[in-house]
Amino acid sequence: MEEKIERLLGLAVLTVWGTAAFGGGDVPSKALNQGGVVNTRHNLTQSYLGASSVFMDFARNNYGEVCVYCHTPHGASAVVAAPLWNRTATGTAYTLYNRPTNATVTQPGTNSLTCLSCHDGTVAVDSIINMPGSGKYNAAQASSQNTAFLNAWSNPSGIDATDNHEGLNATGCLSCHNPAGQAQAPDFTVFAIGTDLTNDHPVGIRYPTTFGEGGDFKPPAVSSGNLAFFDSDGNGRADSKNVRLYNTGEGYEVECASCHDPHGVPSGGPGSVFNPSFLRVANTNSALCQTCHNK
Ligand code: HEC
Ligand code: HEC
Ligand code: HEC
Ligand code: HEC
Ligand code: HEC
Structure with missing residues (x-):
């Protein structure tokens, strides 16, 4: 219920700010895609949206830093052996590519599990082990998402994401980011890969x-x-x-x-x-x- 009200609040703000009308087709990205990760969609603070980044505030913690959604300088994950990895990996079993090939397909390796920790939609995009600031570290976050721990974060502006730590899935981020979703929210349907990898280029393949x-x-x-x-x-x-x-x-x-x-x-x-x-x-x-x- 609370979530619904906040979403409506978001809509009300959008009606005031929204100018362009979109008749079919997707909304172009506002990310410059130049210079550094800060200017890409992998900047989970969405700072390149300016004031409209508040649309995401009830859906994810805004850590005010770009790298921290994926990396931490200290206390990195012992579960996923990627460089200084700061994200939750739940040990999901994936449905593998199943067409006949000459090579054996095995479960995705480290350098796919990193991506899937957001793109399979099973974990919130803000689910990290070490949040900025002191006393906001939880080693158990490496293998399971602890919502109470994530709730300890307060967003610098806008509302807090309390209990609404969303993932790239239909009920989460895609509830606005779908073709019939909220106006001006780009469609993310194709980016939500899910746990069924049968229709993706094989990974974990020799x-x-x-x-x-x-x-x-x-x-x-x-x-x-x-x-x-x-x-x-x-x-x-x-x-x-x-x-x-x-x-x-x-x-x-x-x-x-x-x-x-x-x-x-x-x-x-x-x-x-x-x-x-x-x-x-x-x-x-x-x-x-x-x-x-x-x-
Ligand atoms: C309440 C609806 C809503 C929800 C839920 C939502 N967003 Fe958004 N999002 C928007 C709107 C509206 C925009 C466009 C803002 C603008 O262009 O000024 C946007 C823009 C974005 C953009 C920028 C796209 C681009 O390339 O310009 C990203 C990335 C994004 N959202 C990620 C997320 C993620 C990740 C989540 C889930 C944690 C999420 N959003 C949940 C409404 C939402
Ligand atoms: C969306 C997640 C994400 C964000 C945000 C991110 N990284 Fe990474 N980074 C990765 C992944 C995944 C790898 C491992 C790449 C691979 O598998 O080869 C990596 C690898 C690296 C590496 C080692 C390999 C290389 O490419 O040089 C460095 C250094 C690095 N990141 C620095 C940064 C810094 C600094 C920032 C912030 C400015 C940042 N990253 C933001 C996901 C991210
Ligand atoms: C990094 C190397 C690499 C790149 C880049 C790559 N592939 Fe592959 N691809 C493979 C390997 C390895 C296999 C496993 C196939 C095998 O051994 O029979 C594979 C499998 C496939 C298959 C399935 C074959 C089968 O027998 O089921 C298709 C189709 C395919 N790739 C198409 C593409 C396309 C299209 C692109 C570009 C978008 C691409 N690949 C890029 C390495 C690559
Ligand atoms: C911290 C969460 C997170 C991680 C980790 C992550 N992504 Fe993303 N990625 C997103 C979000 C959020 C978006 C923007 C919304 C969307 O397009 O789904 C995105 C967008 C993308 C896009 C579309 C970019 C564009 O400009 O349209 C690609 C491609 C992509 N990611 C690939 C990857 C790959 C490959 C990895 C691993 C090396 C990875 N991502 C790791 C969250 C993540
Ligand atoms: C063999 C090369 C290859 C591998 C492996 C691969 N991708 Fe991609 N990926 C591509 C190409 C090429 C595109 C651009 C497709 C397009 O422009 O339509 C793409 C596009 C994407 C997009 C943007 C959405 C879309 O479909 O256009 C996302 C998100 C993405 N990849 C994530 C991943 C993730 C997560 C993995 C691992 C599970 C992965 N990719 C493995 C080649 C690859």
């Missing part, structure tokens, strides 16, 4: 290790330790624009972060607009697909 003439796959230029990568600029380093494969104990595998860099990847030189959809390689003429596939 990359071939032999590359005969006329083979189906291209060999990565560098394979060393836990990372293999296609070194498009030949500098011997795994740059963000390099498609990569991760070895977390099952050999080199394709994961979400093989194709995407969640911080954004400049399309040209430094400062240029980012490739769409956080892609490491823009998929013009299917360049991304053909980095791996010989097709």
